[in-house]
Amino acid sequence: MRNLFGTDGVRGTANIHPMTAEMALRIGAAVGRYFRRDGTGVHRVVIGKDTRLSGYMFENALTAGLTSTGMNVLLLGPVPTPAVGLMTRSMRADLGVMISASHNPSEDNGIKFFGPDGFKLSDSAEIEIEALIEAGVEPAQAANIGRAKRIDDARFRYGERVKSSLPRNLGLNGLKVVIDCANGAAHRTAPEVLWELGAEVIPVGVAPDGLNINRGCGSTHPQTAAEAVVAHGAHAGICLDGDADRVIVIDETGTVADGDQLMALLATRWAEQDQLAGGALVATVMSNLGLERYLNGKGLGLERTAVGDRYVVERMREGGFNLGGEQSGHIVMSDFATTGDGLMAGLHFLAEMVQTGKKASELAHQFETVPQRLRNVRFQAGQAPLEDEHVQDAIAAAEKMLDGQGRLLIRKSGTEPLVRVMAESEDAELMTLAVDSVVAAVEAAVAE
Numbered sequence: 001m002r003n004l005f006g007t008d009g010v011r012g013t014a015n016i017h018p019m020t021a022e023m024a025l026r027i028g029a030a031v032g033r034y035f036r037r038d039g040t041g042v043h044r045v046v047i048g049k050d051t052r053l054s055g056y057m058f059e060n061a062l063t064a065g066l067t068s069t070g071m072n073v074l075l076l077g078p079v080p081t082p083a084v085g086l087m088t089r090s091m092r093a094d095l096g097v098m099i100s101a102s103h104n105p106s107e108d109n110g111i112k113f114f115g116p117d118g119f120k121l122s123d124s125a126e127i128e129i130e131a132l133i134e135a136g137v138e139p140a141q142a143a144n145i146g147r148a149k150r151i152d153d154a155r156f157r158y159g160e161r162v163k164s165s166l167p168r169n170l171g172l173n174g175l176k177v178v179i180d181c182a183n184g185a186a187h188r189t190a191p192e193v194l195w196e197l198g199a200e201v202i203p204v205g206v207a208p209d210g211l212n213i214n215r216g217c218g219s220t221h222p223q224t225a226a227e228a229v230v231a232h233g234a235h236a237g238i239c240l241d242g243d244a245d246r247v248i249v250i251d252e253t254g255t256v257a258d259g260d261q262l263m264a265l266l267a268t269r270w271a272e273q274d275q276l277a278g279g280a281l282v283a284t285v286m287s288n289l290g291l292e293r294y295l296n297g298k299g300l301g302l303e304r305t306a307v308g309d310r311y312v313v314e315r316m317r318e319g320g321f322n323l324g325g326e327q328s329g330h331i332v333m334s335d336f337a338t339t340g341d342g343l344m345a346g347l348h349f350l351a352e353m354v355q356t357g358k359k360a361s362e363l364a365h366q367f368e369t370v371p372q373r374l375r376n377v378r379f380q381a382g383q384a385p386l387e388d389e390h391v392q393d394a395i396a397a398a399e400k401m402l403d404g405q406g407r408l409l410i411r412k413s414g415t416e417p418l419v420r421v422m423a424e425s426e427d428a429e430l431m432t433l434a435v436d437s438v439v440a441a442v443e444a445a446v447a448e
Contacts (some may be wrong), residue, residue, distance in 0.1 A: 002123065002126050002127055002130060003130060004018055004126075004130050004133065005126040005129075005130065006414040006415055007307060007308040007310075007413070007414020007415055008102070008110070008112055008120075008308060008309070008310065008414065008415060009098075009110050009111050009112035009113060010023075010027065010110055010111045011101050011104070011108065011109070011110030011111075011415050012108065012109075012110070013107055013108055013109075014052075014053075014054035014057070014058075014107060014108065014109045015054070019054075019058075019108070019109050019110070021057050021058070021060075021061040022061075024057075024058045024061035024062050024065065024111065025061045025062070025064055025065040026065065026133050026136070027062065027065065027111060027129075027133060028061065028062040028063070028064065028065020028066040028068075029065035029066070029068050029069055029136075029137050029139070030065075030129050030132035030133040030137055031065075031066070031095060031097075031113060031129055031132075032045070032065060032066040032067075032068070032069030032070070032071040032095075032137075032146075033069045033132055033137040033138075034125070034128060034129050034132055035071070035094040035095045035116075036069055036070055036071060036094065042072065043070060043071050043072065043094050043146070044071065044072040044073070044074060044091070044092070044093045044094060045066055045071050045072070045073055045074070045093055045094060045095040045096065045097060046073075046074045046076055046084060046087045046088055046091060046093045046095075046096050046097070046151075046154075047059060047062060047063065047073060047074070047075050047076060047084075047096075047097045047098075047099065048076040048077070048078070048079040048080075048081070048083060048084040048087070048096075048097070048098050048099070048154070048185075049076075049077070049078055049079075049098070049099035049100065049185070050078060050099070050100040050101075050184050050185040050213060050242050050243045051078055051183060051184055051185060051187065051208035051210060051213050051242070052099075052100070052101070052106050052108075052109050052210060052213055052242075053106065053210030053211060054107075054109045055078075055099050055100075055109065058099045058109060058111065059075065059099055062097060062099070062111070063075070063148050066146060067145055067146035067147065067148055068139045068140065068145065068146075069137060069139060069140050069146070070140035070144045070145065070146050071094070071095070071146045072146045072147050072148070073146060073147070073148040073149075074091065074093070074148075074149060074150075074151050075148060075149065075150045075151065076151050076154035076155075077150065077151075077154065077155075078155075078185050078187075078188075078208075079154050079155050079158060079185055079189070080158065080185045080186045080189065080240075080243055080244035080245065080341070080342070080343065081098045081100060081102075081112065081185070081243040081244065081245040081339060081340075082158070082244070082245055082337050082338070082339050082340065082341035082343075082344070083154060083155065083157075083158035083189075084096045084097070084098040084112075084114055085114050085118040085119070085120075085337065085338035085339045086118060086157075086158060086161055086337065086338070087154055087157065087158070088114045088115075088116065088118045089116070089117060089118035089338070090157070092116075093116065094116050095113065095114065095115070095116065096113065096114030096115075096118065097111060097112070097113055097114075098111070098112040098113075098114070098243065099111055100112065100185065100242060100243035101242070101415075102241055102242055102243050102245065102246070102415070103182075103214055103218070103219060103220045103241040103242060103246065103328075104214070104242070104415065104416070105213075105214060105215070106210070106211045106212065106213045106214070106215065110415075113126075114338070114339075117338070118338035119310075119313060119317070119338045119339070120309075120310040120313065120338075120339060121310075122314070155188060155189045158189060159189050159192060159193045159196075161336075162193055162341070162343055162344050162347065163193060163196065163197060163347075164336075165333070165335075165336040165337075165344055165347070165348070166197075166347060166348070166351050167351065167355075170351055170354060170355070171197050171198040171354075172194065172197040172198045172199035172350055172351075172354060173198035173199070174198075175198075175199045175200065175235050175236070175350060175353065175354070176199070176200040176202065176232065176233065176234040176235050177194055177199045177200070177201060177202065177234060177235065177236055177237070177238060177350065178202045178203075178204060178225050178228045178229045178232065178234045178236070178237035178238070178250070179191055179194055179201060179202070179203055179204065179237075179238050179240075179346075180204040180205045180217055180218055180219075180222070180224060180225035180228075180237065180238070180239040180240065181203070181204070181205045181206050181218070181240050181244070182205045182213060182214050182217050182218025182219065182220075182239070182240055182241050182242050182244075183205045183206070183207060183208040183209070183212045183213045183214070183215065183217060183218075183242075184205070184208065184213050184214065184218065184240065184241065184242035184243060184244060185242065185243045185244050186240050186244035186342075186343055187205065187206040187207070187208055188206075189244075189343070190238075190240060190244065190343050191203045191206060193343065193347070194238075194347075197347070199350070202228055202232050202234060204217060204224060204225050204228050205217035205218055205224070205225075213242045214241065214242045217239075218239055218240060218241050218242065219239045219240060219241040219246045219247060219248040219328075219329050219342070220241060222237075222239045222248045222250060222256045225237040225238075225239045225250055226250050226254040226255075226256060227254065229250050229251075229252065229254050230253070230254045233252075234252065235252055235353065235359070235360060236249065236250060236251060236252065236349070236350060236353065236360040237249070237250030237251075238250075238342075238343075238346035238349075238350075240342040240343060240346070241329070241342065244341075244342045244343055245309070245330055245339060245340040245341060245342055246259075246328055246329035246330055246340060246342045247259070247262070247329045247331060247342035247343070247345045247346045248329050249261070249262055249346065249349050249360070249364050250360070250364075251359065251360035251361035251363075251364045251365075252359055252360050252361055253361055255361065255364070255365075257364035257365065258327050258328070258329065259287075259325050259326055259327045259328055259329040259330065259331060260283070260287050260288050260290075260291045260327045260369070261364055261365060261366050261367070262325075262329075262331060262345060262349060262364070263281055263283060263287075263291065263323070263324075263325050263331060264291055264294055264295065264366035264367055265349070265352060265363055265364070265366050266323060266331070266333075266345075266348060267281040267295060267298075267300060267323055268295075268298055268300070268366070269352060270322075270323060271298065271299075271300055275322075276300070276322070276323060277320055277321050277322040277323075278301075278319055278320050278321040278322075279299075279300055279301060280295075280300055280301030280302060280303050280319075280321055281295060281300065281301070281302055281303070281321070281323055281324060281325075282302075282303045282304075282305060282312050282315045282316050282319070282321050282323070282324030282325075282332075283302060283303070283304060283305070283312065283324060283325060283326065283327070284304060284305050284306065284307045284308070284311070284312060284326050284327070285304050285305070285306065285307065285409055285411075286307055286326065286327050286328070286409065286422065287302070287304070287326070287327045288327065288369045288370055288372060288424065289370040289406075289407065289424045290367045290368055290369040290370045291367060291369075293367070293370075294366060294367035303315055303319065303321065303324075307326070307411060307414065308414060309325070309326055309330040309332060309339060309340045310339070312324040312325060312326065312330070312332055313332055313334070313338070313339065316332065316334055317334070321334075322334045322335050325340060325345075326340070329342060329345075330342075331344075331345035333345065333348070349363065349364075370406075370424045370425070370426060371424065371425065371426065371428055371431060372422065372423070372424045372431075373422065373423050373424075373431050373432060373435045374420065374421070374422040374435075375420075375421050375422075375435055375436075375439045376413075376418045376419065376420050376421075377418065377419045377421070377439055377442045377443055377446060378416075378417055378418055378446075379417050379418070379419060379442075379446045380417070380446070381417065383445075383446060385419055385442045385445040385446050386410065386412060386419060386442075388441070388442075388445035390441050390444065390445065391438070391441045391442055391445050393441075394437055394438045394440070394441035394442075395408070395410055395438055395441075397437065398423070398434040398435075398437055398438050401430060401433065401434050402423060402425055402430065402431070402434050405425050405426070405427055405430060406423060406424050406425025406426070406427070406430070406431060406434075407423065407424050407425075408421075408422070408423045408434055408435075408438075409421075409422045409423070410422075410438065419442050421435050421438045421439050421442070422435070423435045
């Protein structure tokens with residue numbers, strides 16, 4: 001059982017367990033030992049980060065832990081999460097590390113890991129690493145301590161890789177695009193890539209100060225970019241999150257489209273071009289029922305997984321699928337990337353605009369969504385509200401209420417101390433009643 005690792009690595013508030021410098025040192029040593037089992041040859045790890053102030057602290061602590069086990073560390077600096085997956089494989093590293101809490105506020109941070117194939121680690125690997133963290137590891141002999149150095153061209157390598165995913169000779173000339181980088185990891189790369197492809201670029205969220213990542217901007221606050229799209233008369237807006245593995249699209253009217261709509265567009269276009277492997281899209285249990293109905297109507301399938309883009313990727317690899325993602329905006333195109341890539345997905349949306357000659361509003365609304373209601377309840381460390389008998393009774397009653405008329409999803413967040421209660425139904429009154437009844441029970445359990 002994993003106690004330290006959540007849905008996407010280790011995450012929490014900086015300087016509060018488990019996100020302390022001391023724990024990062026231990027994690028670095030443990031993961032270094034895990035990937036250097038044979039003790040022979042040259043072993044290297046690449047480390048990237050976003051723009052959080054605490055990133056400096058964790059970068060140094062992880063480097064100390066990794067080099068203490070004989071790993072040579074290559075520091076990429078601020079780069080998007082998908083760049084770390086790419087660089088891990090292309091630089092023949094044994095391990096990739098991304099220091100980021102993604103869409104969370106600046107006071108949070110996290111540590112994500114990629115194996116030598118560029119894909120995120122499995123649950124079983126994380127369990128073994130947790131055991132090493134708990135037991136402690138023997139450091140390397142003095143003569144075998146690793147070295148560390150900075151790599152200056154990481155973001156340029158990544159930018160070229162992203163551009164190469166588009167059809168040959170396709171440019172974005174004539175498009176005016178708002179790009180919101182959430183004051184995060186892509187604040188330099190994303191505007192550069194768009195400009196190099198020929199677009200007129202209106203940058204938003206490109207002045208990180210260590211504390212303003214995701215604050216009032218980015219994929220979790222798309223209103224800022226939407227206002228910029230309308231004010232500048234832009235053709236479209238692309239909103240990334242703090243580590244640029246998510247994307248939210250905005251059309252020329254300022255209307256926001258989530259990951260489900262973008263996946264629907266890409267899946268149908270790829271199917272038409274006989275490029276959709278397996279004839280299906282992989283998404284999580286959070287994706288809207290309307291997406292499933294839309295794909296089924298096109299003769300395409302929808303494979304659902306647990307929440308978390310790494311579970312999406314695992315199913316894609318198992319089933320031979322090449323397109324997947326999450327409603328939140330993680331879009332995984334495994335022909336080109338090993339994890340969700342917000343910039344790449346945004347470019348493919350813009351490419352559809354160029355190739356079809358259609359407006360963003362025509363492409364960003366592929367299906368009618370089934371009404372969905374989501375409420376979150378925060379709990380304290382040590383509490384387990386979903387195990388409460390009254391909560392379980394409330395969930396059973398809500399499921400019975402929605403039987404045949406919708407669906408109910410209850411889950412504990414893997415990145416925050418939250419219970420998420422979501423329901424879908426064309427009957428808005430029934431849906432609201434189902435969600436609110438469960439939320440009330442969870443709140444009562446948390447208050448005890």
